[in-house]
Amino acid sequence: MTDYEINRKAKLKPIKEVAKKINLKDRDIIPYGNYMAKISFIKPKKEKRGKLILVTSTNPTPYGEGKTTLAIGINDALNKNGYKSIAVLREPSLGPVFGNKGGATGGGRSQVAPMNEINLHFTGDFHAITSANNLISAIIDNHIYFGNELEIDKVYFTRCLDVNDRSLRIINTKLREDSFTITAASEIMAIFTLAKDLDDLKERLDNILVGKSKKGKDIYLKDIGGTGAVLALLKDAMKPNLVQTLENNPVLIHGGPFANIAHGCNSIIATNLGLSFSDYVITEAGFGSDMGALKFLDIKCKDNNLYPDLIILNATVRSLKYHGEGNLQKGIENLEFHIKNMQKFTDNLLVILNKFNDDTKEEIKFVENFCKKLNTKMIISNMYKQGSKNTLNLAKTIVEYANKENKKHFEIYKKNDSIIEKTEKFCKMMYCAKEIIYKDNIKKELENLDMKYQKYNICISKTPASITDNPKVLGFPKDFTMTVTGYKINNASHFITILMGDVMTMPGLIKNANYFNIDVKDDEIIGIF
Numbered sequence: 001m002t003d004y005e006i007n008r009k010a011k012l013k014p015i016k017e018v019a020k021k022i023n024l025k026d027r028d029i030i031p032y033g034n035y036m037a038k039i040s041f042i043k044p045k046k047e048k049r050g051k052l053i054l055v056t057s058t059n060p061t062p063y064g065e066g067k068t069t070l071a072i073g074i075n076d077a078l079n080k081n082g083y084k085s086i087a088v089l090r091e092p093s094l095g096p097v098f099g100n101k102g103g104a105t106g107g108g109r110s111q112v113a114p115m116n117e118i119n120l121h122f123t124g125d126f127h128a129i130t131s132a133n134n135l136i137s138a139i140i141d142n143h144i145y146f147g148n149e150l151e152i153d154k155v156y157f158t159r160c161l162d163v164n165d166r167s168l169r170i171i172n173t174k175l176r177e178d179s180f181t182i183t184a185a186s187e188i189m190a191i192f193t194l195a196k197d198l199d200d201l202k203e204r205l206d207n208i209l210v211g212k213s214k215k216g217k218d219i220y221l222k223d224i225g226g227t228g229a230v231l232a233l234l235k236d237a238m239k240p241n242l243v244q245t246l247e248n249n250p251v252l253i254h255g256g257p258f259a260n261i262a263h264g265c266n267s268i269i270a271t272n273l274g275l276s277f278s279d280y281v282i283t284e285a286g287f288g289s290d291m292g293a294l295k296f297l298d299i300k301c302k303d304n305n306l307y308p309d310l311i312i313l314n315a316t317v318r319s320l321k322y323h324g325e326g327n328l329q330k331g332i333e334n335l336e337f338h339i340k341n342m343q344k345f346t347d348n349l350l351v352i353l354n355k356f357n358d359d360t361k362e363e364i365k366f367v368e369n370f371c372k373k374l375n376t377k378m379i380i381s382n383m384y385k386q387g388s389k390n391t392l393n394l395a396k397t398i399v400e401y402a403n404k405e406n407k408k409h410f411e412i413y414k415k416n417d418s419i420i421e422k423t424e425k426f427c428k429m430m431y432c433a434k435e436i437i438y439k440d441n442i443k444k445e446l447e448n449l450d451m452k453y454q455k456y457n458i459c460i461s462k463t464p465a466s467i468t469d470n471p472k473v474l475g476f477p478k479d480f481t482m483t484v485t486g487y488k489i490n491n492a493s494h495f496i497t498i499l500m501g502d503v504m505t506m507p508g509l510i511k512n513a514n515y516f517n518i519d520v521k522d523d524e525i526i527g528i529f
Helices: 003-009 015-020 067-080 094-098 115-119 125-145 187-194 198-206 227-234 268-277 289-301 317-323 328-343 361-373 392-402 419-431 442-453
Strands: 029-031 037-039 051-057 085-089 110-113 152-155 159-161 180-182 209-213 218-220 241-245 250-253 280-284 310-315 349-354 377-381 435-438 457-461 481-490 495-500 519-521 524-526
Touching: 003 110, 003 115, 015 029, 015 037, 015 241, 051 067, 051 289, 051 328, 051 392, 067 085, 067 110, 067 241, 067 280, 067 310, 067 349, 067 392, 085 268, 110 115, 125 152, 125 159, 125 187, 125 209, 125 227, 187 198, 187 289, 187 481, 198 227, 250 268, 268 280, 280 392, 289 310, 289 328, 289 419, 289 457, 310 317, 310 328, 310 392, 317 328, 317 361, 328 349, 328 361, 349 361, 349 392, 361 377, 377 392, 419 435, 419 442, 419 457, 419 481, 419 495, 435 442, 442 481, 442 495
Parallel strands: 051 280, 051 310, 085 250, 085 280, 159 180, 310 349, 349 377, 435 481, 457 495
Antiparallel strands: 029 037, 037 241, 110 241, 152 209, 209 218, 241 250, 481 495, 519 524
């Protein structure tokens, strides 16, 4: 059966029954139909703190590595074998759904449901974020139209849309030149995922840097008004979403993807709720560990009293062979890079190999022995095909590692390092780059930012396909050059996005995009995979 057929044939439980598994009462949830719900604002229990398990992977390939599938499978495996567990995931974006990736609800027997609803409109969070973002743009233009009392000269804030549309990368309105980014990479999404509560959200919205005046004064949203209206659009979206796996185990889905061009983590609110609901929280970070995991550790964890108790590196034989142009012995160097990087951050690291039919025993043994040489244990997952069946040993191993003490809390850079120092430490220490070069006058501009933004984190935005900023360079390259091509000040999110290579914050659709496959037949949506 296809993923779609498996998902639609699953026997789901009413969402109120799923909520009871994490001790939520009927008054605590707001149902969206029978199988999805929002959770009312609940303060996490300070006395309760589960173990946090982060799932990341090697650099992604066209084959797919299965991070989301693995995270969902681990949640089912732990619950199946008597451990109280919950998965906390990111929401899908319509960009990949209609583009080249398709849906983001897992695969095989390790899926969340209902698939189509989650992949499309879900509970409306992305629509609310898009509307809130574009309301701010409308407010800015309205202020300029009616006299421009603040003498806005440069506008930094951009519009957004949750589809891939390359024609919107640069637009011209009657008032000014503007651009669109995809919703998942917007500053509102970053604020949404990092805000601890509504009060924190309001303060962050107030401090959005919208532009600069003719006299060089920074102008914020609080200066032109509208914070309350923007907050009203986001109020309900800030409530985490509850769904279930095909085995009826609870899953929270909240916050944005795209860890290549954004920081790409689920929300602080959902993660903290999960840690108070359960003994084990499984979460994932987008793309390879050089993207999502590093941002999870450096941006999300560092400022929010979070740190994973266990990091799991997801890999597949076929993806490693892809990195070696068909040669596993060459391609496994990509896994080596990710293992060595994650070992800087944790004492507790596991490699989990998603197994496929064409994997040979010799190939699997080769990967296992390679991991041993790097002092890392490798275990196999068959959960795509089997779900939680025969996962006792896998569950025991994960629980054992998650309960070990972890003394490593590595910092890539210091708060007081300059933005240039932070960028170069990140690229040289984390990616093994030999040299960083800066396009045009960008280096001087970044140096000038230190007066106001020196203590901010940085968010590297580059291709996820390679450790470098060139998507064609696979494996584990060394002594390469990376190029800084732009930057963005995310004032309300307290980080500076550093754009590298040819990365675009508004993707385009590919020629044979997934929208060709999507249709409605007999009142059922088909083609989202």
